Amino acid sequence: MSLTLRPMTEGDWSDWIAVDEEAFGAPIPPHREERFKENTEFERSLGAYDGDLLVGATAVFSFTMTVPGGPIPVGGVTAVGVLPSHRRRGVLTALMTRQLADLHERGEAVAALYASEAVIYGRFGYGRAADTMTFDIPRSGGAFVPHAPADPSLRLRIVRPAEAREVFEKVFDAALGSRPGLYARTPARWDGVLGDHEADQGGAGPLRAVVAEDDGGPRGYALFRIKADWTGNNLPDGELRLKEVFGLDPAAYALLWRHLLDRDLVSRIKAWNRPADDPLIHLLADARQLNAGWLDDLWVRVVDVERALPARRYSAPVDVVIEVEDAVCPWNARRWRLSADVSGARCTPVDDAADLVLPVSVLGAAYLGGRPLAALQAAGVVREARAGAVRELSAAMAWDPAPCAGLIF
Ligand SMILES: CC(C)(COP(=O)(O)OP(=O)(O)OC[C@H]1O[C@@H](n2cnc3c(N)ncnc32)[C@H](O)[C@@H]1OP(=O)(O)O)[C@@H](O)C(=O)NCCC(=O)NCCS
Incomplete structure (x- = not known):
């Protein structure tokens, strides 16, 4: 196989879709293909060719993503697929290596x-940076703690999702900066969130929405579907599937969840993309009722240590020399002094002795503030050369709230 790599153009679109469909073993419905195309920046795509045959592909979305301290540009890597006839022959490795060099440039x-x-993706220097919880709550387990917040000025309004898009956008944009991992949504991205083709419904009916508001305007919303069902004995057995819920304050958030947990004829509430520190954990009187599962959300790659580390804020002052191991992006593989205080952070190349040694995937895992370095040290992934250095960097990189994008791209 003689592999060449180049960005794809609109003319390559049908070949690209064919590779993705084959790689994922599933057809892409036409409306999803259209949305994907609207979001695609062809100049940021990359195709791998064996002669004239497209055998692998990937692309990058130009995201603005919240990281500890504010928004930064982040490359959202997507649509990674290799033709099954060409798998395990280094096509992905070639694509990843070139893509990281392009991002760096x-x-x-x-x-x-x-x-x-x-x-x-660990082998390419990505680290598991954000977790997501799945919930499967029986309706009978939805009672709140006695001191759950309540605000009499709040009210709920059932809306048709297609008609309330501006309300959702307003709430989401207000929430965007509050949690690392959230990324700004383009109109085409919103089309995807509010997409309601039969293929989007998964047998659970149309998208439904409720808004929490007061006289001053919206303070939150929830998007969900309800799969109505009945047991053999004609007892209600509906399932509410949550798509997303954002509340701009505790009372709005609690009221939205009260609504989700109290829908008549629903016997369980399922959610797939909740942050690891979801306030619902503390709102429910019995958090065991969450029947929580634990999955990976975002994987993060520090492409350029020198620029990435000063681009975020730190929770505590820190001054450490980090030796970074990075076989894929050699410009990162050296010792760096990270110094951060209230005035900001600096990262400079140094020849000083290292305080700690870590693979670049660890910096990615910790970058959004949700992965304590001490746990990675206990796993033997981070090596401490000066006593206390891991704790110092861990405390500085930790951030509240926990990161979560909650929306697959
Ligand atoms: C995942 C995928 C892109 C890998 O492509 P590929 O060209 O086979 O990968 P490479 O040959 O470059 O593999 C590099 C290394 O990763 C390993 N690897 C790759 N995919 C793997 C997988 N799914 N599970 C375990 N190991 C995997 C390979 O074994 C190889 O290891 P080695 O260097 O020790 O030999 C391809 O299998 C695919 O298209 N899968 C289906 C679609 C998909 O899941 N895409 C990813 C979307 S996020």
Whole structure:
């Protein structure tokens, strides 16, 4: 196989879709293909060719993503697929290596992705940076703690999702800066969130929405579907499937969840993409009723250590020398002094002795503030050369709230 790599053009679109469909073993419905095309920046795509045959592909979305301290540009890596006839012959390795070099050249210091399988991207320097919880709550387990917040000025309004898009956008944009991992949505991205073709419904009926508001305007919303069902004995057995819920304050958030947990004829509430510190954990009187599962959300790659580390804020002052191991992006592989205080952070190349040694995937895992370095040290992934250095960097990189994008791209 003689492999060449080049960005794809609109003329390559049908070949690209064919590779993705074959790689994922599933057809892409026409409306999803259209949305994907609207979001695609062809100049940021990359195709791998064996002669004239497209055998692998990937692309990058130019995201603005919240990281600790504010928004930064982040490369959202997507649509990774290799033709099954060409798998395990280094096509992905070639694509990843070139894509990271392109990101570096472009000055995009951080990349993020969702992984179809958790074992794929660590070797390319991505670290599991954000977790997501799945909830499966029986309706009978939805009681709140006695001191749950309530605000009599709040009211709920059932809306048709297609008619309330501006309300959702207003709430989401207000929430965007509050949690690392959230990324700004283009109109085409919103089309995807509010997409309601039969293929989007998964047998659970049309998208439904409720808004929490007061006289001053919206303070939150929830998007969900309800799969209505009945047991053999004619008892209600509906399932509410949550798509997303944002509340701009505790009372609005609690009221939205009260609504989701109290819908008549629903016997369980399922959610797939909740942040690891979801306030619902503390609102429910019995958090065991969440029947929570634990999955990976975003994987993050520090593409350029020198630019990425000063681009975020730190929770505590820190001054450490970090030796970074990075076989894929050799410009990162050296010792760096990270100094951060209230005035900001600096990262400079140094020859000083290292305080700690870590693979670049660890910096990615910790970048959004949700992965304590001490746990990675206990796993033997981070090596401490000066006593206390791991704790110092861990405390500085930790951030509240926990990161979560909650929306696959
Ligand atoms: C995942 C995928 C892109 C890998 O492509 P590929 O060209 O076979 O990968 P490479 O040959 O470059 O593999 C590089 C290394 O990763 C390993 N690897 C790649 N995919 C893997 C997987 N799914 N599970 C375990 N190991 C995997 C390979 O074994 C190889 O290891 P080695 O260097 O020790 O030999 C391809 O299998 C695919 O298209 N899968 C289906 C679609 C998909 O899941 N895409 C990812 C979306 S996030």
